[in-house]
Amino acid sequence: MAHFITEECYGCLLCTQMCPVWAISGRPFGEHIVKTERCVDCGVCGRICTREAVLDGNGQVVRWMPRAKWPKAVINREVCSGCGLCVDICRKKALTMSGPGYSEAFPTLKPEACLGCGICAAECPSEAIIMEAASI
Template identity: 40%
Template sequence: MTHTINRECVGCVLCVHYCPVDAIRGEKKKLHTIDPVICIDCGVCGRVCAFKAVEDGAGNLVAREKPTEWARPVFDYQICVACNLCNMICPTGVIGAQHPDGHKRLEILPYLQESKGCIGCAFCESICPTGAIEMLKMVKNIQ
């Protein structure tokens, strides 16, 4: 089962804008639906919904989180093998590859090139074969 939208939906189309694979159908002020064939279960629709209208595959409500508080990938370049799987699986295409500054390695390694575009789905963390990616929440006001 993929994510679904319940009757609480007011039709604000916010989830439609955020969905990285265009799986959500719906017009303004009308109940939205998720195409289960296209949905990839990233859960971003639930994280942006202010009306508790999105349920995950198990039927639990997905809690709302502010986009600024979403966990984002942090890369450990000591153990990354530069296989680029994270780069490929990222549904929003915000993981790029470049030569990291101040690092002795010759490999071109992945990095989060646009943290605003990241939807916090953690697909990169789950796919990494060496555990080099950890999803961390940004902490404000670090002294």
């Protein structure tokens, strides 16, 4: 189920800028709306909201948390096929292909860029990516 933005929102635009699937629209200092057909239920909008104005699909407040505590993608290179799909779908360019040669390339995570949305893990055809809570 899609997330929902409550009237506690004051229109700072952080959620619109951070949403990995462009599911949130709104004007500065105005009402913001989640497009339910686009929302992938990742929770990024709630984790970035200092007003705690976002409800998850169960009606629970998604609590703000420091970016360092957001989940991060972990890639199992033993299972990874090197297809690069995760690199292509990451809106924040948190994944890049690296390795000794084109046929041996594998994705590498830039942790500071990762939103922890989990889209890469959900779309990985070899199930080589999992999301792990930050170890802080």
